[in-house]
Amino acid sequence: MNEQMKSTPEGFTDIPFIYVFDGRSLTPGADVNNLIVSIQEDDFVLRSIAGMSTIADKWKYYDQAQMRVISEFFATSNRWTVVPERMYQGNSQIKFDLQTVNLAANADGNDIAFAGFVGAKRVPNGKYAWVGYESDYPHWERQFTYRIPITLDFFVGDASRQFSMEITDGDFELQTISIVRSDTPGDLIADPFRITMFDPSGYNALSDKPCSPRWLNWIQGNNWSSAFPAPTLVYPINSLIKFEIDSLLNAGTQTFDITVTGVERMPC
Amino acid sequence: MQQYRANPYASPSANGIGRAGVPAGFRDIAYDYVLPASLLANGTLNAQMGVNTDSDFCWRALVFNSTGVFSVKFSDSDSFELSNSAIISANIQGDPSSPWPILPEIIIPAGGRIGLELLDLSGVDNTLNFLFRGAKRFTLG
Numbered sequence: 001m002n003e004q005m006k007s008t009p010e011g012f013t014d015i016p017f018i019y020v021f022d023g024r025s026l027t028p029g030a031d032v033n034n035l036i037v038s039i040q041e042d043d044f045v046l047r048s049i050a051g052m053s054t055i056a057d058k059w060k061y062y063d064q065a066q067m068r069v070i071s072e073f074f075a076t077s078n079r080w081t082v083v084p085e086r087m088y089q090g091n092s093q094i095k096f097d098l099q100t101v102n103l104a105a106n107a108d109g110n111d112i113a114f115a116g117f118v119g120a121k122r123v124p125n126g127k128y129a130w131v132g133y134e135s136d137y138p139h140w141e142r143q144f145t146y147r148i149p150i151t152l153d154f155f156v157g158d159a160s161r162q163f164s165m166e167i168t169d170g171d172f173e174l175q176t177i178s179i180v181r182s183d184t185p186g187d188l189i190a191d192p193f194r195i196t197m198f199d200p201s202g203y204n205a206l207s208d209k210p211c212s213p214r215w216l217n218w219i220q221g222n223n224w225s226s227a228f229p230a231p232t233l234v235y236p237i238n239s240l241i242k243f244e245i246d247s248l249l250n251a252g253t254q255t256f257d258i259t260v261t262g263v264e265r266m267p268c
Numbered sequence: 269m270q271q272y273r274a275n276p277y278a279s280p281s282a283n284g285i286g287r288a289g290v291p292a293g294f295r296d297i298a299y300d301y302v303l304p305a306s307l308l309a310n311g312t313l314n315a316q317m318g319v320n321t322d323s324d325f326c327w328r329a330l331v332f333n334s335t336g337v338f339s340v341k342f343s344d345s346d347s348f349e350l351s352n353s354a355i356i357s358a359n360i361q362g363d364p365s366s367p368w369p370i371l372p373e374i375i376i377p378a379g380g381r382i383g384l385e386l387l388d389l390s391g392v393d394n395t396l397n398f399l400f401r402g403a404k405r406f407t408l409g
Contacts, residue, residue: 008272014284047284048365063297072302074399075333079365081281082298083328084403120284176277218277225365227278234273 013131014045014120015199016229019094020209023055023113026101032056033097039088040208043122046086046094050116050215050224052076054104061096064088073099078214079225085119106190108250110156114194116207116215120231130200133234135171135265144172144264146241149182150256152193154247160196160210164242165260172235175262177228178219183255187220188213192254196244197228200235210246232262296326296403303398307338307388317382317400319345325376329367329401330360336390345380354387367401375405 008014019037026032052059058073063086088094094117103113125132148165177197179188194210206229214220216228235241241260274283290296303317319325339354362368376382388394 014272045284047282069298070300070302070399072304074300074302074331074364074397077364081279081365083281083285083401084287084296084298085281085284086298118282173273175275225279225282227275227282230275230278230282230284232273232275 008122011125012122013125014122014231015131016206016231016233017044017119017121018207018211018215019044019117020207020211021055021115021117022209023101023103023115024111026055026098026103026113028101028103030101031099032101034095035098036093036095037117039090039092039094040121041090043090044088045119045122046082046088046117047119047230048082048225049080050118050226051078051212052080052115053078054212055113055115056098056101058099059096061094064092066095073097104190106192106248108156108248110248110250112191112212112248114212116211118215118228128199128201128204130236133200133236135234138268139170139265140268141263141265143261144169145259145261146172148241148243148258148260150245150258151253152245152247152249152256153253155250156248158247160244160246162242162244163258164240167235167237167239167241169237169264170267171237171265173263173265174229174233174235174241174260176218176260177216178259178261179213179217180219180257181254182257188217191248193248194246198242198244200233200239202240202242210244290405293408295406295408297406299325299402299404301325301400303384303400305384305386305396305398307386307394307396309388309390309392309394311388313386315384315386317384317398319376319378319380319382320404321379323404323406324378325380325400326402326405327370327374327376327382327400328403329362329369331362331364331367331399331401332357332397334394334396336388336392336394338389338394338396339387341385343383344374345376345382347383354385356389364399364401373402
């Protein structure tokens with residue numbers, strides 16, 4: 001991946017990150033301009049936009065200099081790729097306009113109007129202790145999957161709950177996340193919950209607000225084209241893969257399986 | 269340099285497509301041109317997508333939506349046609365996450381145009397919207 005290595009400057013590391021726009025307070029049918037997502041202190045490389053189709057019929061967005069990236073309004077989509085990737089400096093904003101707000105809702109009637117600006121934070125090496133971690137023991141590699149069962153027996157408005165899985169046999173390079181319903185097995189059609197994923201330290205979220213599971217779900221079809229994290233993350237042995245779940249259900253109980261697949265570095 | 273752990277399951281764009289392949293002295297900035305068009309029932313239209321005068325445009329992909337089936341024949345800025353006949357829209361479907369690719373990319377010079385010969389095949393009035401995906405290629409000063 002020489003091309004990717006070239007795109008990350010000397011002294012910096014890219015960390016997968018999602019900035020989330022919550023569109024639930026917008027008025028259906030309205031046209032809304034000058035909406036913003038605020039970038040935190042680190043530079044952000046924007047690589048795709050997920051879920052704008054759950055908020056409005058048409059949209060356009062702007063670069064850091066407030067210049068249009070799309071010449072006119074165009075139909076929203078589940079996933080909008082950004083090629084070449086676009087840099088937004090730390091403490092800047094991603095601005096966008098919407099035409100005809102059209103909020104999606106889940107089976108319980110709760111709005112699921114969220115858009116994710118997906119890419120990578122470009123942080124100075126050394127900012128987080130885990131950045132740049134390499135397995136320093138003799139090892140061989142194999143594909144491995146951890147299964148994390150989720151019981152959603154709490155409801156919209158309740159406090160979020162944490163679920164986690166300890167990395168046990170060797171360092172684990174996380175490559176894909178798949179989420180399916182397990183009580184009536186099948187795809188996630190409309191979001192029954194929102195999810196926040198944490199980095200290998202377990203302290204820092206990989207998004208500024210909870211995400212739609214469809215933005216992370218590699219197994220999901222329908223042109224979501226989700227593959228998170230990119231770049232991958234290495235969770236050292238004895239660390240936790242941790243998720244926080246916010247329910248979007250009104251009643252009842254549903255169960256889900258989150259499976260995380262990647263490369264396990266087995267000691268030898 | 270810090271090793272970049274590209275995700276083998278992710279698309280190249282999710283892993284980040286930087287500026288490799290851009291000729292020396294230039295810089296590519298992601299940009300998309302939108303062209304709305306309307307066709308009367310069974311009608312024809314010669315449309316042009318004008319490119320801004322600030323930079324060349326690297327046309328790399330096409331997305332469109334329409335209220336009915338139509339056919340289209342594209343031409344580049346030198347009026348060279350890109351197919352031997354008009355193509356039925358169902359054969360060039362794409363959406364913004366998986367657009368119809370233009371390989372190799374077509375460079376439309378600043379102030380140039382992309383030509384479209386459109387024909388409605390739906391038999392009723394047809395509203396079209398084209399998205400020409402690509403990048404503005406700026407000259408570094």
